[in-house]
Amino acid sequence: MAKFTFVGGIHPYDGKDLSKDKPIRDILPEGEVVYPLSQHIGAPARAVVAKGDRVLAGQKIAESAGFVSVPVYASVSGTVKAIEPRRVVTGDMVMSIILDNDTRYESVDFAPGAPPEEMAREEIIECIRQAGIVGMGGAGFPTHVKLSPKEPGKIDYVIVNCAECEPYLTSDYRRMLEEPEKLVGGLKILLRLFENAHGILAVEDNKPDCIELLKRLTREETGISVKALKTKYPQGAERQLIYASTGRKINSSMLPADVGCVVNNVDTVVAVYRAIVEGRPLIERIVTVTGDAVARPQNFRVRIGTSYSELIRAAGGFKGEPEKVICGGPMMGFAMFDLNVPTTKTSTALLALTKDEVSAMEPGPCINCGRCVEACPGRVIPSRLADYAERFDEEAFLENNGMECCECGCCSFICPAKRPLTQEIKSMRKLLLAKRKK
Amino acid sequence: MSERMKVSSNPHIRSRVTTNGIMLAVVAALMPATGFGIYNFGMRALTVVLVTIASTVLTEFLFGLYRKRTTVSDLSAVVTGLLLALNLPVTIPLWMAALGGVFAILAVKMLFGGLGQNFMNPALAARCFLLISFPTAMTAFECDAYTGATPLAALKAGEQVNVMNMITGHTAGTIGETSVIALVAGACFLLMTGVIDLRIPGSYIVTFVLFTGIFGGRGFDPAYLSAQLAGGGLMLGAFFMATDYVTRPITIRGQYVFGIFLGIMTGIFRIFGPGAEGVSYAILLGNLLVPLIERVTKPAAFGCQRGGKRA
Secondary structure: OOOOOOOOOEOOOOOHHHOOOOOOEEEOOOOOEEEEOOOOOOOOOEEOOOOOOEEOEOOEEEEOOOOOOOOEEOOOOEEEEEEEEEEOOOOOEEEEEEEEEOOOOOEOOOOOOOOHHHOOHHHHHHHHHHOOOEOOOOOOOEHHHHOOOOOHHHOOEEEEEEOOOOOOOOHHHHHHHHOHHHHHHHHHHHHHHOOOOEEEEEEEOOOHHHHHHHHHHOOOOOOEEEEEEOOOEOOOOHHHHHHHHHOOOOOOOOOHHHHOEEEEEHHHHHHHHHHHHOOOOOOEEEEEEEOOOEOOOEEEEEEOOOEHHHHHHHOOOEOOOOOEEEEOOOOOOEEEOOOOOEOOOOOOEEEEEOOOHHHHOOOOOOOOOOHHHHHOOOOOOHHHHHHHHHHOOHHHHHHOOHHHOOOOOHHHHHOOOOOOHHHHHHHHHHHHHHHHHO | OOOOOOOOOOOOOOOOOOHHHHHHHHHHHHHHHHHHHHHHHOHHHHHHHHHHHHHHHHHHHHHHHHHOOOOHHHOHHHHHHHHHHHOOOOOOOHHHHHHHHHHHHHHHHHHHOOOOOOOOOHHHHHHHHHHHHOHHHHOOOEEOOEEOOOHHHHHHOOOOOOHHHHHHOOOOOOOOOOOHHHHHHHHHHHHHOOOOOOHHHHHHHHHHHHHHHHHOOOOOOHHHHHHHHHOOOHHHHHHHHOOOHHHOOOOHHHHHHHHHHHHHHHHHHHHHOOOOOOHHHHHHHHHHHHHHHHHHOOOOOOOEOHHHOEO
């Protein structure tokens, strides 16, 4: 049973008006293009080109190095300038292929394979894998792995995450408005993989036009329904989305497949469609460039690997000095200190703000108000977990379900004492996860 | 690249609610009751209020000097001072009121680590400290210049009380406890601004009504029950003291348990105890039980079963 919402959550200023009415605009990179070999969760891809090679857009430049790994494709034509570590948005140095863009944008011929109706399950999955598709909502988990649960017959729901609950982000919204038939087409392909599954397009109800459009497109489809979920952050978080659309619950140690669900983001599903029907690998994505420090906020269709600084330039540069630039949304994105880093398969947005609310507010002592408890979608007690994390009290942290935190940021947002709760819990989780791996 | 670009962990936005804002809202919500207290008891009530607030703020300020950390600006001392004043009779000697303020801040709050660390409501603890130390001065109530019993004491003695007067507040009692209308108006403001919710006041009041109805010896007599509800600081306690963030359980289920406990304890103190009062002691006792209540009402994480087991 769909619940259409979940317990907890917050309603931050959503900022979507800045860019939601701007149609997707194609932009082509001018300078060098950088492809980190690790744009996904799992083993980094292995380069199959060498310095000096000339490559075309759509040509494979790195192959997958294991089951949980995907290939990387060139998004422009040019010569391989170097294969060396480069800085990525998180600040890490990651081995990358650097392409000297010849600005001719010559492309390989994309050859669609057989129509999906004639393809076997394994063929479809292999094709998705070969196209280099990963979860494009931000996590970057290889899609073919998600689509290969132990018992595909036990999957009841294929859910497309159309919530886009992060403030400011409008890339999924534009995609749904402009290419809804590709989204529905992609979902139909995914449904072919799971014979007993029903398709759900889960949209937040602040996008009535998308809901209307998708409902109209799927009127004839008995196997697909559109669900209008309550607008609330983090409605698009996987666990909350599954609960809101099916009433089923999973915790941090379970996979969606454990409750018969497979969840994919809008852009990912469109990428599946393009891979199967058009034979195109994943070389571009939609990125929202927005924020009050951006001259002309809008949505771009970006060749993956384009530098963020080019995106800002294409959006008219900065108006006013940005105090904080974020890769992704304001709730879960990364603060950037250098714009000369490449966009990747998981880049959803570039957000530039003239004012940083975090450094403007001094954290104070916890007054035990309980707002974090009410806001926490994971139903834990963030203020206490942050205390345990601060004292590094591992036992208390685990006993109080610290590992169930999904790092959505609701507690830090809502805290009147402005304590960095999410940050503390997140650091502790990271340490414990690393310890567990050992 | 801009030198001003700031880097921090997510999330990058913050809500507008601040500790100061919450404290300010509580002060504002107490204004109707304070105003009525001054109207009902005269200008001396204002003097008591000002002396108590000055005492709490000054104590916090001096302690801050000693610890080299100013915390006066969070306004919590103002709230404590005001709440304490509203819990004092208007005739109290001013030095006693000031002493109460010092006790509330120094002994109950700062020595335990300051804001957020005290395990008892400072204002209530100070009231009880004064009540035990100076019982006569703390129970010398007057109204319209007549000294007299509070309505609850009269009720307990078997006398008739005027419930209408209790609701408007034209009775004997402490400065801020008498007017139900003024207190409920302030409480509504706090409810609407989301500073408090009905979990604790609601379960407290409902439990108390049921308890007095069953054990009060007068059945569910509306006049008796409304007198019990309107009298003896129940409204002040339920909406402004029991809801004190620091000293109530943080778990949602725990808040219901806390409210029910307070309702039962208040009923026991009022019906079976020697005095007519019980709200202050009930809340203080409840405060002491908070760690226990929190432990047994630990929420089940999303997708997990209670008791920490994974679903």
